[in-house]
Amino acid sequence: MLKRIADNRDQGSLAVQFRRKRFAFFQSLLSHLERPVRILDVGGTETYWKMMELNTGDQVFISLLNLSQNEVSLPNVTSIAGDARAILAKDASFDVVFSNSVIEHVGTYQDQIQMAKEVRRVGKRYFVQTPNKYFPLEPHFLFPLFQFLPINIRVLLLQNFRLGWFSKTPDKAKAREIVESIRLLDKREFISLFPNAELYEEKIFGMAKSFVAYGGWE
DSSP states (O other), X not given: OHHHHHOTTOTTSHHHHHHHHHHHHHHHHHTTSOSSEEEEEETOOHHHHHHTTOOTTSOEEEEEXXXXXXXXXXXXXXXXXXXXXXXXXXXXXXXXXXXXXXXXGSOSHHHHHHHHHHHHHHBSSEEEEXXXXXXXXXXXXXXXXXXXXXXXXXXXXXXXXXXXXXXXXXXXXXXHHHHHTOOOBOHHHHHHHSTTOEEEEEEETTEEEEEEEEESOO
């Protein structure tokens, strides 16, 4: 049941409804920019832009940055290989840097700081989203308050159960690697990464589910 609610591949899921609302806000910002517009999507997929019904005739050109290059089919989407912590691009070389639920996956807090610096460096504007650490349901393992359990307990749970988007992982070292690959940010930490940004909060039942930092759109 929780997976159906949180499944970003399901057009009718609550997660996709949140993404559509967030994307509508992004489009409202984008609509004020002169065309053509070059967007760098850090950690993004072509599937996401298809699901958000990207208008391929709008002169918005998207470069997907991931650790490896992937095949794409949309005429205005390209895929490039790279590291979010060291983007091979000149300062302000993109009109917008976009990133959706990626910064929590890049490593330590220092790695997150470095990604944020690169986002601000290569983009004239940015729009970066991440889940809220203090939302009760951990969004990757779909286990209440999972992020606050001791690391050994989280590893043990993953060794013995399928959790969220992750299969049961009996190997202790592999389970630990998976658990440690996600570092959720709280509001204070996220704001510190983008000190000049405005903050958009996505709320459910009055609680912030995720945050978006956006800057440079004045």
